[in-house]
Amino acid sequence: MxxxxxxxxxxxxxxxxxxxxxxxxxxxxxxxxxxxxxxxxxxxxxxxxxxxxxxxxxxxxxxxxxxxxxxxxxxxxxxxxxxxxxxxxxxxxxxxxxxxxxxxxxAEVNIAIFGAGHVGREIVNLSAPLPWQIHWFDSRASVFSEQDQQQPRLNCYTLNSAQEGTLALPSACHALVLTHNHDEDYALITALLQRYDVASIGLIGSESKWASFKGRLQREGYPAKEIERVRSPIGCVHNAKLSNKTPYAIALTVVTELLLLTDKPTSLETRGLEPNALRALIDDTKTTQS
Incomplete structure (x- = not known):
């Protein structure tokens, strides 16, 4: 209706x-x-x-x-x-x-950001001009300001549990895990691995952190193919390692990585209106004006 x-x-x-x-x-x-x-x-x-x-x-x-x-x-x-x-x-x-x-x-692209710390906030700020729908989670409800909750295409949620948060994600969502707590990060990674329709999974941290998480996943029986779905550390564009570890610099590389992951090549075929439809429209206009 x-x-x-x-x-x-x-x-x-x-x-x-x-x-x-x-x-x-x-x-x-x-x-x-x-x-x-x-x-x-x-x-x-x-x-x-x-x-x-x-x-x-x-x-x-x-x-x-x-x-x-x-x-x-x-x-x-x-x-x-x-x-x-x-x-x-x-x-x-x-x-x-x-x-x-x-x-x-x-918004064709959905991005889930788990963690509203310094890096998470910089990622949200840098993503604001892009046509992405951002789903922002944190277990600390107090970290979201009133201004955050009024931003266009930005949805703020209190994360009550990893399972609940990941189940709420739309299909084909790109997920980033960067909370203030390693145990929470791990719980989110295991929950996201249950979502086979998630487009990508990224985890912030050092190579040693990922080695620890990877070993734990292997011990818990996750197959190598599943573990390989996790991208860590995030922001390593073309495998380049960044020496600048400030939140803003890390966020820049993460957003760049997301742009590469979500980019859809434009077809070189005819775009816009079909030529015949446009020609007919112009002819109709000429007839009306004559």
Whole structure:
């Protein structure tokens, strides 16, 4: 069921972009004949809410339905929809419009950070401009400030247990373990190894710390293939060892490593609107203006 909102499309687009909510920006790009609104009219559509309007009626409902279908199918990018108001939409005004749907699937990358110490906080700060959804855990509830909990795309949680925290993670999440306690780190590593859908597991610490953890995992019966899922120490980009051990420097290497892990190469095939759709749109505009 569509839930309308009185919020303008400008404000809604800003909020959706900041929060990482999947959404569609619908823009009326051409008009011919009698139409409810003129080119430039916009609305923002999410799975549960619509913001602003293209004029109402069946045509708008069909626009919302098409937008939500693209969200459901995970088809991001540009899509052009043509509406003959007297035909496809059954509206008495009888005009013709083209609507450009810009589909944003929200934050595609989820990062879980276990630990809100100096390094964890620097990682969160450096990640803020990136389109990542951050899930930040710490067993010390007092470490999260009110400002932390108001940041876009940042979700703060009190970690009651390793099992509970890891079960809450979304699929394909990249997890970083860097708490203030080695026992807590180990409990989180073993819990994360039970999540076969986690994209990657990183552990902060020295090589000796990882050697200790690895030996313990082997003694507890974890197979080598499972143990190899853990990346430690984190931030060793191209196996380079950093001599600068400040939290900011470590965080820089960790975020760089995450960028490499989450990067998706762009196809060199045609991008954006299909050429035929764009050509038809330009031809329609010329016909309307003549």
């Amino acid at each position: 569509t839930k309308p909102s009185s919020e303008t499309w400008h404000a809604a687009l800003h909020q959706c972009q900041r929060s990482g909510v999947p959404h569609v920006l619908a823009t009326q790009v051409t008009s011919a004949g009698s139409t409810p609104r003129e080119p430039g009219a916009r609305m923002v559509i999410t799975q549960g809410t619509v913001y602003d309007t293209l004029g109402g009626g069946t045509f708008e409902w069909q626009t919302i339905h098409a937008a939500r279908e693209f969200l459901q199918q995970g088809r991001d990018g540009f899509h052009l929809e043509a509406f003959t108001l007297g035909g496809r939409s059954g509206q008495c005004c009888g005009g013709f419009v083209n609507v450009l749907l810009e589909v944003f699937l929200g």
